[in-house]
Amino acid sequence: MHVRAGPVMPGEARLELSSVCRSFGPVQVLFDVQIDLRPGEVHALIGENGAGKSTTMKIMSGYLQPTSGEVRLEGKDARFPDSQAAEAAGVVLIHQEFNLAEQLTVEENVFLGRELKRGPFLDRRAMRAKTAELLDRLKCHVSPSARVKDISTPDKQMVEIAKALGRDARVLIMDEPTAVLTNREAEVLFELVERLRADGVAILFTSHKLDEVKRISDRVTVMRDGRVIATTPTAEMTEDQMAEAMVGRELTDLYPARRAPLGDAVALKVEGLDVPGFAQGVSFTLRQGEVLGLAGLIGAGRTEAMEGLVGLRRSTGRVEIDGAPVTIRSPREAQDKGLVYLTEDRKGRGLLLNMGLRDNLTLQSLRDFTNPFLDNKGEDEALTKAIEDFDIRTPSRDARLGNLSGGNQQKLLVAKVMLTGPRIVIIDEPTRGIDIGTKQQIYDFIHRLAEEGVSIIVISSELPEVIGLADRVLVMRRGRIVGEVAGDEKTEDAIVRLAMGLEGEEDRESESA
Amino acid sequence: MSTTTEQRAPGRARPWMDLRVLGPIIALIVLIVVGALMNPNFLSYANITNVLARSAFIGIIAVGMTFVITAGGLDLSVGSMAAFIAGLMIMVMNAALPGLGGGLAVILLGIVAALVAGLAAGWINGFLITTMRIEAFIVTLGTMGIYRSLVTWLADGGTLSLDFGLRTALQPLYYGGLFGVSWPIITFAVVAIIGEIVMRRTAFGRYCAAIGSNDTVARYSSVNVGRIRLLTYVGLGLLVGVATIMYVPRLGSASAATGVLWELEAIAAVIIGGTMLKGGFGRVWGSVVGVLILGLIGNILNLTDAVSPYLNGAIQGVIIVLAVILQREGKAGT
Amino acid sequence: MKHLKYTAAALALLAGPALAQDTMVIGVSIPAATHGWAGGMNFHAQQAIDRLEEVYPELDFVLATASDPAKQVSDIEDMVATRGISALVVLPFESEPLTGPVASVADQGVWITVVDRGLSQEGIEDLYVAGDNPGFGRVSGEYMVDMMPDGGDIVVLRGIPTTIDNERVEGFEAAIEGSGINVLGMEHGNWNRDDSFTVMQDFLSRYPEIDAVWASDDDMAVGVLAAIEAAGREDIQFVLGGAGMKEMIQRVADGDSMVPADVTYPPAMIATAIEMTAVGMTSSTPVSGEMIIGSVLVTQENADGYYFPDSPF
Structure with a gap:
């Protein structure tokens, strides 16, 4: 038996799913799922997007009911009718997109729906004190009276956890808790997880970052295609084995080496690009067929600089495409010149979640499907081709985009942007929140594009990704390009030192200000 | 993550068994059956023609409103705008009468004046909303008051009346027609068909839905959000002009009482028809059905004594709410 | 020209009591011209005021039109507060909501003439002019x-x-x-x-x-x-x-x-009311009481006497 520090009590399952199946209409998405969470144990649930992790978590926490099978809490049958019932029993799910009322204060959120009262009035003092105590326990320094919309993302997550603890959570389920956190913020979360484990809370989390899984979990369950493939003590599995179990095949090298030599033609030349408030004096060149990485801390101005370049923000500066000076005032003008930007914010800026695949796919290049009436047949053919080329897995061609998994949404977003036939593509965070299999597909795709002579800028906060993909890496800090690394200098250490301003001063607050 | 309930994209729903599509049509059919049972004259040629012709004003406006609402906007000013344009058209024609005589020239001048005024009024709304970035609700609430006052001012608090000679010349625009179908009905049908094609089969319609659904995504997809939005308001203004051209010959007058509450009737028709008030999805044929539902309710209540006339508003309200409830997809809560 | 006058009246309302030291001010509060009859009534009110201001230099008039009862109450309060009116001619938008406010104006010793729609409480007004x-x-x-x-x-x-x-x-x-x-x-x-x-x-x-x-x-x-x-x-x-x-x-x-x-249901009754109020303010002629303007049948024989070409109504 696997033993780690902390009061692990083997065999005593606190929450257990056994033989759980779940169907949506005719589509079965979970098959005989068997998983148990033990008190004082950190359990990782991994799998590709669409493997059934979310459904499993939702069944555990009462958001969904199993079609068949059993949910047991401490040995007793506990098929929660809804999430409130689950919370009342101490089973809390923390969503990837937080469930916080943005306009309310931290304290109001923590006590939302179970406010403390004194007579007919709210007992604000007691609630504030209790909230402060909870936040203290989490080592979170946000004020109970701050409005949630004003606090940072990691703080919001802490508030979510405080909310869960305030409800005496004995089972805490977290959906990709670190997806929105920087490494440093993730460290704080891990410390907290350690403490909760010591308190005897049963914790389940999902993550696409296998190094994290390896580091903090006691046991790991791998899911694929709606089935549990394996549940093993984490210590007995390497990261590669986890990845292979998830994907179901052997993974080749994530970052293949450049096969075609790089030409000399300059596709894009930018000089002195200023985006007021975000970036100053950004200058660089991009060669034809080159993959240029753009690294830096969150808030360094990478996204804003590139949005300025394509006309999404006001900017000044000299831009040349293929040697000819151009003026770009709107995304349309950029697109007409073969320059497109693929946003990092898939849900907020990239895709219309309540509309269908076809309408999303052709939105950016709708002019090519107009004659002057829309060529619905042409659009359908484009969709068929995109589904094939990008391996988009969808319940049906008519599904709303919101019903696709994150990875498949991302693939559709890439397909949508590529449908415009660009020669220069700026891809912002190409693999945020998607699984390893899809990641590999997107990396392959970027390489193929570059081989075809398309020039690419990749903005990424994941250093292995930016190093593995890019021929050269530019590093931004506080709105300026502070360095360039290529060849042997292209190491994580070099990039981090540049991004931090060589001193390694870790002051995220001032960076994002 | 892909494992949420399978919901279909709007507009591509299964044609049958879907209340979102059938709701308004069922309501319309029920009304027709009720009307026919209550009064034998209900299905007479004259009555059907009356209802269609009088629904045409709101109907033409509702087609334009469908685009505005689909693109996430709103226009409260259309009723006052219609009154103002009607007043302007009457004044222009009266003024031009001595110079141009009572013939076709004056009529054409009146028509052009109404269309230009409609375009301009729509453009002003659109400009303030898109370029000045003021909430559509506030802008059109403001222009609603402005146009209403302007027409009162132009009419000196009374009524602007078309010169009697002109009235006879202009009357065929409302009462005349082709093959026994009057012009308002023909125009309404043509506008509705064009509107449906534009919404369903052109990039403009798709852009409207995209903007209403999420304007940031539209902007990041190289859609000129401001221009499309502006065009929806300009188009609506133009259609208000078209509606007014047929309104003026009916009674040959305009006053502060002209077009009162037309905006709400048009918006109600659009929503009954299945367009989403918050934008992102719209259907023109639905708005046409919505207008007919509203028109028929009034007609049926006038044709029977079953309900106290004091309760007309309540009956309308109940039917509007019912028509919208019918369209909801099965489950309530989640 | 008439439009300018409305504006002038509104500005005068704002200008405050400085002007109104030696002259007496008569306030006229009527519903806005939202339909034909009200339009005619507005026209006659304005005409009567123009005419009476020439006849009686010692009188000053304030005209306010309201689009709802609440606005009318505010209008009347403003008249009392900023112009110190000695008489109020009011055509109530609705009877109930205006009764209280008009009664409190009457308590301050202001002459009250009520037109067309009576107040819901009797005895408040000094003069009542109404159609039948x-x-x-x-x-x-x-x-x-x-x-x-x-x-x-x-x-x-x-x-x-x-x-x-x-x-x-x-x-x-x-x-x-x-x-x-x-x-x-x-x-x-x-x-x-x-x-x-x-x-x-x-x-x-x-x-x-x-x-x-x-x-x-x-x-x-x-x-x-x-x-x-x-x-x-x-x-x-x-x-x-x-x-x-x-x-x-x-x-x-x-x-x-x-x-x-x-x-007939003459919108000109407002003119009668304003004129009688002016007479009552400037002379000792007794004008208080009730005056009902009957409805008259107009036929081809007597139509000429009821035709006002300048009126908008």
Whole structure:
């Protein structure tokens, strides 16, 4: 038996799913799922997007009911009718997109729906004190009276956890808790997880970052295609084995080496690009067929600089495409010149979640499907081709985009942007929140594009990704390009030192200000 | 993550068994059956023609409103705008009468004046909303008051009346027609068909839905959000002009009482028809059905004594709410 | 020009009491011109003020038009506070909401003239000038009986559901009782041309044989006549409107067989009220009491006396 520090009590399952199946209409998405969470144990649930992790978590926490099978809490049958019932029993799910009322204060959120009262009035003092105590326990320094919309993302997550603890959570389920956190913020979360484990809370989390899984979990369950493939003590599995179990095949090298030599033609030349408030004096060149990485801390101005370049923000500066000076005032003008930007914010800026695949796919290049009436047949053919080329897995061609998994949404977003036939593509965070299999597909795709002579800028906060993909890496800090690394200098250490301003001063607050 | 309930994209729903599509049509059919049972004259040629012709004003406006609402906007000013344009058209024609005589020239001048005024009024709304970035609700609430006052001012608090000679010349625009179908009905049908094609089969319609659904995504997809939005308001203004051209010959007058509450009737028709008030999805044929539902309710209540006339508003309200409830997809809560 | 005057009056209201030391100020508060009759009433009020300001240099007038009862109350409060009015001529938007505020103005010793719509509490006003709503209905009904001595089938269009409308219809019904005149249908046309057009169209669909229409208002008569003309129906002998709109009076004078008569409910009553108030302020003539301006039947013979070409109504 696997033993780690902390009061692990083997065999005593606190929450257990056994033989759980779940169907949506005719589509079965979970098959005989068997998983148990033990008190004082950190359990990782991994799998590709669409493997059934979310459904499993939702069944555990009462958001969904199993079609068949059993949910047991401490040995007793506990098929929660809804999430409130689950919370009342101490089973809390923390969503990837937080469930916080943005306009309310931290304290109001923590006590939302179970406010403390004194007579007919709210007992604000007691609630504030209790909230402060909870936040203290989490080592979170946000004020109970701050409005949630004003606090940072990691703080919001802490508030979510405080909310869960305030409800005496004995089972805490977290959906990709670190997806929105920087490494440093993730460290704080891990410390907290350690403490909760010591308190005897049963914790389940999902993550696409296998190094994290390896580091903090006691046991790991791998899911694929709606089935549990394996549940093993984490210590007995390497990261590669986890990845292979998830994907179901052997993974080749994530970052293949450049096969075609790089030409000399300059596709894009930018000089002195200023985006007021975000970036100053950004200058660089991009060669034809080159993959240029753009690294830096969150808030360094990478996204804003590139949005300025394509006309999404006001900017000044000299831009040349293929040697000819151009003026770009709107995304349309950029697109007409073969320059497109693929946003990092898939849900907020990239895709219309309540509309269908076809309408999303052709939105950016709708002019090519107009004659002057829309060529619905042409659009359908484009969709068929995109589904094939990008391996988009969808319940049906008519599904709303919101019903696709994150990875498949991302693939559709890439397909949508590529449908415009660009020669220069700026891809912002190409693999945020998607699984390893899809990641590999997107990396392959970027390489193929570059081989075809398309020039690419990749903005990424994941250093292995930016190093593995890019021929050269530019590093931004506080709105300026502070360095360039290529060849042997292209190491994580070099990039981090540049991004931090060589001193390694870790002051995220001032960076994002 | 892909494992949420399978919901279909709007507009591509299964044609049958879907209340979102059938709701308004069922309501319309029920009304027709009720009307026919209550009064034998209900299905007479004259009555059907009356209802269609009088629904045409709101109907033409509702087609334009469908685009505005689909693109996430709103226009409260259309009723006052219609009154103002009607007043302007009457004044222009009266003024031009001595110079141009009572013939076709004056009529054409009146028509052009109404269309230009409609375009301009729509453009002003659109400009303030898109370029000045003021909430559509506030802008059109403001222009609603402005146009209403302007027409009162132009009419000196009374009524602007078309010169009697002109009235006879202009009357065929409302009462005349082709093959026994009057012009308002023909125009309404043509506008509705064009509107449906534009919404369903052109990039403009798709852009409207995209903007209403999420304007940031539209902007990041190289859609000129401001221009499309502006065009929806300009188009609506133009259609208000078209509606007014047929309104003026009916009674040959305009006053502060002209077009009162037309905006709400048009918006109600659009929503009954299945367009989403918050934008992102719209259907023109639905708005046409919505207008007919509203028109028929009034007609049926006038044709029977079953309900106290004091309760007309309540009956309308109940039917509007019912028509919208019918369209909801099965489950309530989640 | 008139528009400028309105603005001037509004500005004067803001200018404050400095101007009003030696002159007496008479406040006039009336509903805004939202329909034909109110438009005529606004016109007559403005005309009376223009005329009286010349006749009585010691008098100053403040005119305010309100689009709802709450605005009217604010108008009156402003007049008292900023202009120190000595007399108030008020045509209440609605009786109930205005009663309290006007009573408190009266308590401050201000002369009160109430026009058309009475307050819900008696004895507040010094002078009451009003049209005769039951009389309006009665005169209309009697005319119908005269025109159709053997009885007949008529339809009735009513106004906006209010006391005024109820009194008129009751007076009308009392007058035609036992005459053999049969009311086929009664619907609200809301004193609006478009609404009455629609209602009349539906009446025409519903009743194949109608002898006459009591439109009860000239704006509604316009809509009714247009609907009859469009339907090409020959069975209807005449339409009786009311209130004395100039276009209708002209048709009466011209001997139009569809519009043989009209019944007055003169918007000029506001002018009478303002004038009597001015007289009461400037002389010792006793003017307090109640003055009911009866509704008169206008036919081709006397139409010229009721035709005001300059009035918008």
